[in-house]
């Protein structure tokens with residue numbers, strides 16, 4: 007049994023003069039401990055699928071069909087479970103670490119705030135947990151860096167901080183939408199290696215969204231290919247890269 011099951015998921019954006027069918031009957035399963043890549047050209051519907059998993063589709067869009075099962079819970083069925091799950095069971099990483107962090111709070115303050123929102127921990131316990139998380143994602147001098155503001159980190163280090171925030175409530179599913187696209191090429195591999203390590207160590211189910219076949223080849227176990235809202239191919243990355251569908 008797969009941990010995450012996306013069944014016949016459809017998302018429409020209802021425009022004034024037309025409807026954009028951004029995701030059409032998409033079926034994807036992801037197991038614990040594996041990285042599923044979601045790839046396709048710009049506008050093919052990748053972010054739409056990623057956001058629809060957590061019901062984060064903005065107006066004028068809506069999830070028009072399908073279901074998302076996480077563990078044994080249908081997470082679209084009631085709004086309470088989705089709100090809980092978004093913060094707790096599901097960690098999110100987006101393209102631009104700049105916009106994921108609050109510039110006026112230190113990274114320590116942001117970690118403590120997020121941890122205390124979701125877990126019953128004292129401030130001191132949350133601080134210890136925060137420093138351990140910063141260490142886990144490869145930030146040196148974590149005790150000192152805890153008191154720094156986001157602008158005092160390089161782009162790559164900021165994305166590590168974002169990853170620590172995504173991990174702070176012990177998620178089981180991680181959704182990373184173009185997590186390395188805004189980073190220098192030399193830094194990209196380090197972040198991808200970090201995601202790979204965390205997937206194994208924490209037995210996470212990971213959806214890695216990217217337009218970059220190089221990222222897919224380097225990082226993912228399986229890959230799902232989207233084109234114009236359709237999932238056109240899904241399988242083991244090595245097999246798909248050596249024998250791609252002609253479309």
Ligand SMILES: Nc1ncnc2c1ncn2[C@@H]1O[C@H](COP(=O)(O)OP(=O)(O)O)[C@@H](O)[C@H]1O
Pocket residue numbers: 019026028046047048049050051052053054055064065066067
């Ligand atoms: N908020 C929105 N309003 C209207 N159309 C949207 C919105 N978000 C995405 N779309 C449309 O849905 C399609 C898929 O977009 P998206 O999921 O962002 O693609 P990708 O992440 O693969 O680049 C595109 O045609 C895009 O224009």
Ligand SMILES: [Mg+2]
Pocket residue numbers: 052053054
């Ligand atoms: Mg996108």
